[in-house]
């Protein structure tokens with residue numbers, strides 16, 4: 148490694164002299180990484196002594212080279228390298244360059260000094276850092292040759308040029324005493340926080356983890372590798388991270404898993420200081436408080452908070468209140484680091500050179516510990532929760548932007564009619580910081596939500612959309628599906644033929660006849676099913692199942708099974724105009740055609756006269772007939788009236804039926820039946836019949852085809868449109884049409900309903916109507932429901948009166 152570094156430096160110098168900037172930059176990056184790696188190894192017990200000369204010698208060459216060739220400010224040496232610092236210019240870049248190489252590989256003299264440092268070294272580190280204000284103007288005037296920083300003679304003397312590189316951190320890294328391990332972590336965190344401006348991190352678990360890691364894995368080189376996840380966060384350049392990761396993969400045969408940038412995705416709130424540092428370094432203080440985990444570790448470092456309070460308040464007054472001391476054990480955090488926003492602070496990376504097993508668990512435990520996490524705003528990160536759970540509400544309610552107004556939700560709300568933008572509140576992280584994985588998860592949840600027709604993202608969306616109601620069929624669709632007349636051709640199954648066989652057995656020459664009979668053919672049965680509402684499902688042709696033929700050994704054939712045709716209640720079966728069956732009850736069956744009888748086998752013809760009959764008969768053919776099925780709506784009462792009289796509106800007013808209502812005639816094309824329920828649990832069916840007009844019996848309008856439905860009604864309700872000029876003329880025409888369809892039909896128990904009484908000028912017509920008829924006239928308004936109670940009660944009276952006369956034979 149030493150030779151390689153020498154060679155690299157030589158190449159850099161050559162390229163620099165030749166003016167090849169690109170190659171020079173490339174070799175500088177490699178050199179930088181070598182130095183970082185050497186510094187990492189130097190943290191361990193085993194390799195420190197042997198590698199220290201290599202590190203320092205390389206640093207010496209590099210410093211010598213840099214003195215002779217001031218670096219190009221635009222050059223980048225990777226994380227923390229040249230040009231990565233927003234301020235400091237070339238001199239600062241040089242500082243960073245040295246600092247980037249310095250973590251874990253402090254000057255030899257310093258190392259040697261620190262090797263003997265005991266745990267008592269930790270408190271002194273608090274005093275040796277520069278003031279925060281001095282950070283932006285950091286410089287690294289190397290006082291001596293090589294890579295040596297000026298070593299403080301006393302621990303209270305501030306070091307120079309320690310931008311993000313506290314010497315105490317180097318001491319901590321070099322300190323192999325387990326008891327001093329916490330110092331390393333504190334210093335590392337302190338250095339990091341000093342540059343990240345995120346306030347002091349307070350990880351109670353971090354010290355413990357650090358101790359564990361150092362004590363248990365003290366000589367393990369692998370865990371000492373730099374953690375890559377911090378680098379992109381601090382540098383703000385994932386590209387550099389990837390390049391470095393590839394470099395490590397190539398150089399050392401493995402890629403540090405902790406370098407994966409996706410770690411940041413796993414913790415979008417992240418390690419508090421890092422996410423916050425990134426926010427402040429590049430975005431200022433426009434990031435919401437919930438975006439960072441600042442409040443999770445809020446300001447446990449009292450000294451730190453006190454010192455940096457001024458700048459911190461400038462950065463975010465809102466967040467300052469969360470930086471109150473919570474973890475007094477963190478008081479030892481370094482103050483030596485600047486707090487300026489422009490510090491690249493590469494040194495702090497190396498201070499975090501811990502193994503994944505040490506570091507991330509500590510962060511995890513630290514993040515989950517504070518109670519402030521209950522208000523985490525990461526709606527994207529949270530798994531789906533049941534609706535109405537507190538978490539759902541908190542996620543949306545707790546997210547308030549800086550001005551106190553909830554931000555608009557970016558989630559999509561699935562509705563039956565498509566997607567719409569949700570207006571509910573959500574976190575700023577939701578709208579601003581969705582990574583790819585988050586978007587994928589969001590898409591998955593969105594698809595799930597669309598399937599459920601629910602929303603799980605925010606409080607405003609977290610409500611059930613309600614069950615999708617059954618889509619009402621239009622009158623046109625109902626007409627298509629409603630069939631009240633069907634001609635069917637029925638042919639029952641034929642019987643199976645009989646068998647003609649003889650018994651066959653060894654040494655039994657004349658076994659006798661054993662042919663079995665054939666099975667009977669299947670019948671076709673018409674069965675009433677109340678679930679069926681029309682004859683639309685009735686086919687034109689039915690063929691019954693045939694019976695099986697008989698077999699030998701006296702085996703009979705299987706009978707054909709019966710076929711059933713389901714028809715609605717009120718179906719009348721006619722054959723050649725003659726009613727053969729009236730199916731008015733649920734479950735009632737009518738065997739329309741019978742199957743043919745099965746044939747006889749020769750065994751059947753065995754007799755004393757004929758011991759070996761050869762006779763076997765074929766099965767009979769099934770019965771066949773053509774029938775006409777008519778549906779007559781079964782209802783207790785029927786609404787009869789002219790079009791637009793308000794029949795459908797009245798049915799909607801007195802029952803739960805929902806026929807179509809429109810201000811044009813012949814809106815209703817099919818009968819609708821509604822149920823009127825009474826308190827004694829009696830239920831009366833009321834049928835809305837399509838409108839009749841004058842001359843309907845001559846097939847005008849919709850004709851009188853629908854009067855067959857009225858034919859089954861026990862009670863008739865004549866609905867008159869009181870807004871017409873002469874309502875009583877409507878009554879007369881209706882009676883006439885009914886009588887033309889069936890004489891005496893209008894004489895059934897009935898009532899006269901004067902509808903639309905809410906319209907002005909109808910009272911006079913009502914009086915006139917009452918004077919012209921002898922039946923009871925009930926004024927109602929189907930639109931407003933006025934006086935519909937009287938109609939319902941009177942309907943019950945009519946029905947009860949008709950039931951009392953049930954003993955009498957019907958006249959229709």
Ligand SMILES: Nc1nc2c(ncn2[C@@H]2O[C@H](COP(=O)(O)OP(=O)(O)OP(=O)(O)O)[C@@H](O)[C@H]2O)c(=O)[nH]1
Pocket residue numbers: 788789790791792793794795796797807808809810811812813814815816837838902903904905906927928929930931
């Ligand atoms: N003002 C008023 N309007 C009514 C009333 N009842 C029904 N209407 C209106 O009259 C129009 C026809 O109502 P429908 O219930 O469709 O009449 P219909 O007898 O079923 O009509 P068809 O189905 O064509 O036979 C609609 O615009 C209703 O809003 C009522 O009591 N008062």
Ligand SMILES: [Mg+2]
Pocket residue numbers: 794795796806807808814815835
């Ligand atoms: Mg209607």
